[in-house]
Amino acid sequence: MLDLLNMVLHIDQTLGIWVAKYGAWVYLVLFLIVFAETGFVVMPFLPGDSLLFIAGAFGASGHIDPVLLAVLLVIAAVTGNTLNYIIGRAIGPKVFSTNLRFLDRDALMRTHAFYEKHGGKTIVMSRFIPLVRTFAPFVAGVAEMSVARFQLFNITGGLLWVVSLVAAGYFFGNIPMVKEHLNLIVLIGLGAAIAPLILAGIWKIIKKRPFPRRA
Template sequence: MTTTALLAASDQLALMPDFLDPMTLLGYFGAWALVGLLLVIFVESGVLFPVLPGDSLLFVAGMLAAGTAALAAEGGQTINFQLWQLLVFIPIAAILGGQAGYWIGRNIGTAMFKPDARFLKQRYLDEAHEFFVQRGPFAIVIARFVPIVRTLAPLTAGAARMSYPVFALYNIVGAVVWGVGLTLLGYWLGQFEFIQNLLEPIVIAIVVVSVMPMLLEWLKRRRATKRAGGSAQPATEQPS
């Protein structure tokens, strides 16, 4: 995606729900911005509310810690973060959210997944279990970088009865790599003041890159379904 396209796409941020715009979301928390940030990270890490701006939120928090991006919250106070606070507390919030999601899935997960459910379908649980079998527990780390999947992964791991010590280890690794990595990326890029002028396009780029694996998987499934339908059709035809 070119810079021109990203700049054009940035106009669409105004159409996004406020809770998906990291700057607006942090502004709502005001003086409690750090607490609000950690709460969002905790919830998105496994507590049944997958549509939150986790990746872009970490990036923006890092930029605010760098001091080049300024955010005025409601009431007029300026929000900025201390880098050490982000690097310590974000991984902790992400780890705790993943642990909570695991135990939610372990205790009531199988009851939440139903064949005819709109979101938590039984096949998601079955496919998640197969995903873990094929890729091993490192799938928990990979899931951290995919929106929605990072919320559902601990739930499905718990419901599929993944070994808790194994899950806990990879949950910690994923939380640290994700939380520290994206925050430091925002902090490093935040050293360059011209980056602030490209903040909205960068946020959009992060969202696009984050959802790309989901889009590719959806396209793969759609092609597989079409192929299966096409191969089954001739077999049902009766000779004249």
């Protein structure tokens, strides 16, 4: 069991072994990993971005059908987020309706208002941010974001996330320099995804901050 978990957590190094050993079953394995990472709020540690990139690289080498792979992983990403949303929607209201001191009902209302205003962008952009990707659909469910609105951005985000990373792996994953510095490239990509959110937050703080008037 520990060996299996180790292979999953280091999929970028072990995917070749999976392909050689299990053949077409690797599609199911990759589907389940993506589904679990996006579908269960307790599994944010599973690989996401690196898995898609490496799988795309194997698609370029002919070991995996990249089109079939992308279709299956889009389905996994969308259905995983949907399950996470359903869990949040089922659990959230019940938890916050209980009379417990440490539960802030005002915070839930503020979260609901935030998702009504910015929820679409959050669902799409969170796809490219580890950890946030796992929690965003759950919080959307807790905040009771409408099903139609959630699914619109869920499908959009899933398509952008899977297709862009699988395509990037397909075209660039087998370049020796990229292989050798994959972790650094993933970190740079993560920084590029987070930076706009940080800058937007700083800008909002600056705009809200009152400036002294000149005499």
